[in-house]
Amino acid sequence: MTCGRALTPYSAEAALAVIREHAGLRGPLLPVLHALVKTFGYLDPSAVPLVAAELNLSRADVHGVVTFYHDFRTTPAATHEIRICRAEACQSVGGEALVASASAKLGVPVGSTQGPIALTEVFCLGLCGLAPAAQIDGQPVGRLDQSQLAGLIDGLQASTA
Amino acid sequence: MTVVYVPGDSGARSVGADAVANALVAKAAERGLDVTVIRNGSRGMLWLEPLVEVVTEAGRVGYGSVAAAEIDELLAAGMLVGAASPNCIGIVDELDWLTKQERFTFARVGVTDPLSLADYEAHGGLVGLRRAIELTPTEVVAAVLESGLRGRGGAGFPAGIKWRTVLETESPTKFVVINADEGDSGTYADRMLLEGDPFLLIEGCVIAGLSVRAEFGFVYIRSEYPDAIATFNRALDVARAAGWLGADILGSGRAFDLEVRVGAGAYICGEETSLLESIEGRRPVVRSKPPLPAIEGLFGQPTLVNNVLTVAAVPFVLANGAAAYQELGMGRSRGTQVFQLAGNVARPGIVELAFGVSVDELVNTFGGGTRTGRPVHAVQVGGPLGAYLPVEQLSLPMDYEALLAAGAMLGHGGIVVFDDGADMWAQARFAMSFCAAESCGKCTPCRIGAVRGVEVIDRISQGTDVAANLVLLEDLCELMTDGSLCALGGLTPLPVRSVLRHFSSAVPASPTPVGPSGGSR
Numbered sequence: 001m002t003c004g005r006a007l008t009p010y011s012a013e014a015a016l017a018v019i020r021e022h023a024g025l026r027g028p029l030l031p032v033l034h035a036l037v038k039t040f041g042y043l044d045p046s047a048v049p050l051v052a053a054e055l056n057l058s059r060a061d062v063h064g065v066v067t068f069y070h071d072f073r074t075t076p077a078a079t080h081e082i083r084i085c086r087a088e089a090c091q092s093v094g095g096e097a098l099v100a101s102a103s104a105k106l107g108v109p110v111g112s113t114q115g116p117i118a119l120t121e122v123f124c125l126g127l128c129g130l131a132p133a134a135q136i137d138g139q140p141v142g143r144l145d146q147s148q149l150a151g152l153i154d155g156l157q158a159s160t161a
Numbered sequence: 162m163t164v165v166y167v168p169g170d171s172g173a174r175s176v177g178a179d180a181v182a183n184a185l186v187a188k189a190a191e192r193g194l195d196v197t198v199i200r201n202g203s204r205g206m207l208w209l210e211p212l213v214e215v216v217t218e219a220g221r222v223g224y225g226s227v228a229a230a231e232i233d234e235l236l237a238a239g240m241l242v243g244a245a246s247p248n249c250i251g252i253v254d255e256l257d258w259l260t261k262q263e264r265f266t267f268a269r270v271g272v273t274d275p276l277s278l279a280d281y282e283a284h285g286g287l288v289g290l291r292r293a294i295e296l297t298p299t300e301v302v303a304a305v306l307e308s309g310l311r312g313r314g315g316a317g318f319p320a321g322i323k324w325r326t327v328l329e330t331e332s333p334t335k336f337v338v339i340n341a342d343e344g345d346s347g348t349y350a351d352r353m354l355l356e357g358d359p360f361l362l363i364e365g366c367v368i369a370g371l372s373v374r375a376e377f378g379f380v381y382i383r384s385e386y387p388d389a390i391a392t393f394n395r396a397l398d399v400a401r402a403a404g405w406l407g408a409d410i411l412g413s414g415r416a417f418d419l420e421v422r423v424g425a426g427a428y429i430c431g432e433e434t435s436l437l438e439s440i441e442g443r444r445p446v447v448r449s450k451p452p453l454p455a456i457e458g459l460f461g462q463p464t465l466v467n468n469v470l471t472v473a474a475v476p477f478v479l480a481n482g483a484a485a486y487q488e489l490g491m492g493r494s495r496g497t498q499v500f501q502l503a504g505n506v507a508r509p510g511i512v513e514l515a516f517g518v519s520v521d522e523l524v525n526t527f528g529g530g531t532r533t534g535r536p537v538h539a540v541q542v543g544g545p546l547g548a549y550l551p552v553e554q555l556s557l558p559m560d561y562e563a564l565l566a567a568g569a570m571l572g573h574g575g576i577v578v579f580d581d582g583a584d585m586w587a588q589a590r591f592a593m594s595f596c597a598a599e600s601c602g603k604c605t606p607c608r609i610g611a612v613r614g615v616e617v618i619d620r621i622s623q624g625t626d627v628a629a630n631l632v633l634l635e636d637l638c639e640l641m642t643d644g645s646l647c648a649l650g651g652l653t654p655l656p657v658r659s660v661l662r663h664f665s666s667a668v669p670a671s672p673t674p675v676g677p678s679g680g681s682r
Contacts, residue, residue: 027460064444089503091504092578092579122385124344124385126171126352127172128503129509130207140172
């Protein structure tokens with residue numbers, strides 16, 4: 001989800017500008033958090049008190065929301081992300097075997113966001129008729145098979161080597 | 162000039178449609194051919210994607226499973242005049258798979274340019290909204306009630322009653338909230354509609370807003386659908402510029418506008434009260450009901466919360482009359498349902514038909530059995546909270562009440578097919594582990610029950626006190642069903658119990674322990 005977009009290095013000033021841009025919305029917290037992740041590639045924990053102060057919420061309120069969702073990573077994102085679907089439709093056509101081989105090839109467990117290539121899981125991309133499915137750097141990939149997956153990983157590894 | 166359609170739907174894109182579209186433009190230019198490429202939605206024949214359609218005098222000729230590398234060869238063979246080739250599937254509109262369907266909601270998906278207002282109107286769009294503007298809110302609500310339309314999110318609550326409740330609840334501020342948090346595996350109709358015919362949802366939302374006297378609405382789309390979010394946002398801009406949204410809708414002097422809200426990866430937000438909490442910016446924990454959202458919903462105001470497909474069915478009802486919708490279906494399930502074939506199925510895709518069609522007809526006649534060619538072993542209907550049906554139950558009709566009576570549920574109309582290689586015991590474990598991961602944590606039966614469910618299943622897998630633990634598992638299922646606050650905890654036992662009941666050979670029996678293979682986390 002991060003490739004191909006220039007990320008801004010985190011600073012409190014830049015974070016405040018992002019927060020204020022969305023603060024006027026009805027129910028601004030979720031759009032503000034999304035905008036911070038989009039701008040910096042992750043949600044820096046030091047932005048939490050800024051968000052709380054700007055939106056007149058408690059830090060606990062903001063922390064509670066941030067930690068509830070899967071999307072709000074609090075550490076800098078990897079250069080590339082392989083996100084493989086593990087829901088039922090993909091399970092029915094060998095999705096789990098793809099997860100296992102991706103993990104073996106990258107040498108990291110599922111859920112790893114460290115290193116140049118993150119390997120994460122997702123539960124449904126709405127590509128259930130084209131299972132097994134994945135998102136590679138935000139782009140949809142359907143009818144994924146072992147050789148295609150290996151080729152995609154090789155390509156990402158070459159680009160970050 | 163020849164018009165060629167190459168789907169821009171993310172399903173088609175996932176199997177190379179962008180490369181096909183680019184190759185078509187490049188190779189046609191090389192050959193000096195005058196081609197206009199339109200990125201339509203998907204026809205829903207997903208096994209044929211990327212499905213390229215060429216407009217000819219005889220109609221739109223389809224070329225299925227096209228690879229970018231084949232384009233030059235296809236052009237040389239006369240694809241632009243509809244010439245035969247191994248990829249050619251003939252006139253798309255004449256294919257049995259499509260002509261046998263009753264496409265009310267999906268009438269335009271895959272046919273039109275999703276962002277062309279002219280195309281939308283030329284194919285019957287806006288008739289429903291114009292009619293709604295002529296009628297009083299009470300008359301529109303009466304039409305929705307008469308149509309027999311029920312909520313398509315899964316619960317099947319009569320839409321007209323919900324609309325009437327919001328209309329009759331007095332308040333200066335009311336909201337429309339559209340649930341496009343389509344998190345159930347095997348369901349993708351909301352996504353395809355958002356990408357393939359976004360104006361239909363906008364039209365439905367405006368009708369809803371005018372009818373319940375709300376001036377603002379949110380469409381809550383899950384973050385896992387980036388293409389749907391982008392397309393729908395562009396459609397909102399186009400519609401606003403044309404006066405279909407805003408302060409003076411189609412010159413009626415009445416106001417309504419919409420905003421997209423993007424989810425952040427939480428399955429529970431598909432539950433309506435959790436979704437409202439999410440929009441408000443709070444931890445999306447399920448609310449107790451009452452108060453009903455129709456009376457006290459978003460920001461404490463009367464709120465109409467409907468699924469995408471519910472609201473998208475309304476323009477048809479108003480354009481063609483409630484009777485035209487109501488006359489299809491069976492029992493108390495009226496009209497059509499957009500079924501979605503997924504997983505291990507030879508011909509996956511969208512099948513819109515009147516309620517009452519059997520699971521067997523969908524899976525075997527439309528779906529063509531499994532993709533692997535092995536026997537169909539289990540069919541999960543209605544997402545991760547739906548039951549696994551064995552082959553003996555495939556004659557069940559798609560009807561809210563009939564499925565409920567059989568210990569199953571229709572849900573959002575998703576159908577996931579498994580062949581005989583499936584480890585059903587692992588699927589039962591997955592249901593519990595998914596619930597444990599996605600529980601909002603408010604009620605104990607769901608928060609703790611799902612964790613205990615995984616543990617009990619693991620003990621059974623290890624051969625520990627199998628008989629006693631099976632009793633415990635059944636007891637736990639009963640507790641979760643009866644004691645959970647919402648459908649997540651309340652329905653997770655459905656797939657688990659269906660495995661216990663119908664796939665008993667997969668359940669480890671005492672005393673020889675059988676461990677589940679992978680396939681679960």
